[in-house]
Amino acid sequence: MDKMNNKEYQKYAEQKIPKPTYFKNIINAFLVGGTICLIGQIIRNILFRFELGEESVASATAIILVFIGSFLTGIGVYDTIGKIGGAGAAIPITGFANSIVAPAMEYKREGLIFGVAAKMFTIAGPVLVYGIGSSVVVGILYLMFTAGR
Amino acid sequence: MIKKRIGSQTIKFPNPPSIIGTSSIVGPKEGDGPLKDYFDIILEDDTWAQESFEKAEAKIQEEAIKLAISNANISMNDLQYLVSGDLLNQIISSSYTARQITLPYFGLYGACSTMTESLSIGSMIVEGGFADKVVCATSSHFSSAERQFRFPLEYGSQRSFASQWTVTGAGATILSATGEGPYITYITPGKIKDFGITDTNNMGGAMAPAAIDTISQHFKDTGYNPDDYDLIITGDLGLVGKRIVLDLMRKEGYDLSQNYTDCGIKIFDGVEQDTHAGGSGCACSAVVFNGYIYKEMLKGNLNRVLLISTGALHSPISTLQGESIPGIAHAVTIDNLKD
Numbered sequence: 221m222d223k224m225n226n227k228e229y230q231k232y233a234e235q236k237i238p239k240p241t242y243f244k245n246i247i248n249a250f251l252v253g254g255t256i257c258l259i260g261q262i263i264r265n266i267l268f269r270f271e272l273g274e275e276s277v278a279s280a281t282a283i284i285l286v287f288i289g290s291f292l293t294g295i296g297v298y299d300t301i302g303k304i305g306g307a308g309a310a311i312p313i314t315g316f317a318n319s320i321v322a323p324a325m326e327y328k329r330e331g332l333i334f335g336v337a338a339k340m341f342t343i344a345g346p347v348l349v350y351g352i353g354s355s356v357v358v359g360i361l362y363l364m365f366t367a368g369r
Numbered sequence: 370m371i372k373k374r375i376g377s378q379t380i381k382f383p384n385p386p387s388i389i390g391t392s393s394i395v396g397p398k399e400g401d402g403p404l405k406d407y408f409d410i411i412l413e414d415d416t417w418a419q420e421s422f423e424k425a426e427a428k429i430q431e432e433a434i435k436l437a438i439s440n441a442n443i444s445m446n447d448l449q450y451l452v453s454g455d456l457l458n459q460i461i462s463s464s465y466t467a468r469q470i471t472l473p474y475f476g477l478y479g480a481c482s483t484m485t486e487s488l489s490i491g492s493m494i495v496e497g498g499f500a501d502k503v504v505c506a507t508s509s510h511f512s513s514a515e516r517q518f519r520f521p522l523e524y525g526s527q528r529s530f531a532s533q534w535t536v537t538g539a540g541a542t543i544l545s546a547t548g549e550g551p552y553i554t555y556i557t558p559g560k561i562k563d564f565g566i567t568d569t570n571n572m573g574g575a576m577a578p579a580a581i582d583t584i585s586q587h588f589k590d591t592g593y594n595p596d597d598y599d600l601i602i603t604g605d606l607g608l609v610g611k612r613i614v615l616d617l618m619r620k621e622g623y624d625l626s627q628n629y630t631d632c633g634i635k636i637f638d639g640v641e642q643d644t645h646a647g648g649s650g651c652a653c654s655a656v657v658f659n660g661y662i663y664k665e666m667l668k669g670n671l672n673r674v675l676l677i678s679t680g681a682l683h684s685p686i687s688t689l690q691g692e693s694i695p696g697i698a699h700a701v702t703i704d705n706l707k708d
Contacts, residue, residue: 224564245527
């Protein structure tokens with residue numbers, strides 16, 4: 221044991237871990253993510269029948285999907301969907317809802333202020349910070365390259 | 370003065386303390402596992418009607434201690450010390466339990482190595498003549514550990530194949546200066562081993578070097594061979610750690626293939642119960658020892674057992690700061706005979 225140095229041991233220990241089932245995961249992610257997007261598309265098509273404008277339909281679709289994601293988290297189903305779907309369940313807006321509702325539920329016992337409100341963004345916070353941050357950067361670049369045209 | 374230390378790390382007890390009673394309480398998932406018939410109480414509700422998982426864990430530990438006392442047919446007044454610990458920050462489960470148990474209290478933090486750490490210190494207190502009877506206990510809870518170390522329960526994440534499932538439960542052991550056995554005959558407290566593993570999903574890999582170091586030191590100090598034991602069992606190395614221990618112990622010159630396993634592998638059916646690499650947590654080795662091993666020793670199916678609880682002594686903060694995981698392993702020999 222002592223003959224091994226840290227690097228050698230880390231490499232050795234890595235080999236002892238069962239390999240992730242990449243192929244199965246990719247298929248599952250495609251199916252779960254695809255299903256969520258299909259549901260979103262159906263909602264969108266239905267909303268168009270109410271003759272809402274393009275922008276209102278986009279907002280309403282997102283709102284409904286966020287509600288579904290939050291609701292499924294609340295009744296304890298979304299963690300199973302996430303376990304099967306992986307990124308397919310995490311990347312759509314339902315996954316974003318899950319990442320906010322799950323900690324909000326978890327930390328209820330620590331109180332409404334320092335529990336629910338403070339911990340609500342422990343997972344989604346970084347997404348918001350870098351998502352909004354990068355949209356500002358892209359916005360500035362867009363202005364720089366299109367100004368004066 | 371009798372010299373009780375042998376070799377460089379081991380203590381041999383000339384008057385081995387006897388285990389006179391144990392208890393094990395587990396959650397519903399553990400109660401569905403292969404060892405279900407060995408546990409004293411299987412909870413149907415893992416909150417045990419408490420308003421938080423932390424309170425539930427403290428209640429499980431408190432009830433386990435009371436149950437061990439009644440299983441030993443003694444009363445609280447017969448005990449002199451409580452030696453216990455757990456996984457939560459500032460070991461709150463143990464301290465809130467100690468608030469209810471009116472005994473002088475030594476709180477330990479050894480992460481998942483707490484069972485053998487408490488047995489080691491408890492044995493030294495009893496054998497040293499500082500107490501007649503002590504109780505050693507520890508607990509862990511899947512849900513209180515998840516929220517401290519990982520993600521909220523309802524968050525939809527995927528767990529790696531090397532990851533383990535924290536056992537919900539508690540175990541307690543009553544040690545006495547007199548008794549009919551089984552006895553604690555040797556202890557080999559371990560040193561920290563850290564080979565730079567930073568992946569908190571691979572605890573087995575992080576703790577295996579500590580287990581290997583302690584087990585081989587135990588053999589060197591005592592002169593025992595793997596064959597001298599009916600069972601050699603680590604605390605919560607899981608499938609990944611077990612592979613490493615078997616492989617590297619062979620390179621150290623010890624063949625453990627006949628009688629070595631891990632509490633984390635025994636407690637769950639990894640495939641049926643989807644626990645990936647196996648169980649973990651303080652309660653993993655605690656309930657396997659106080660339930661399965663102790664009862665098999667009383668029946669005479671096991672006569673000499675080496676229990677090596679293993680601990681990963683990192684924190685969520687050290688992990689975020691990129692620090693590696695310090696591993697520890699304490700070995701305890703439990704024998705039906707005094708020597």
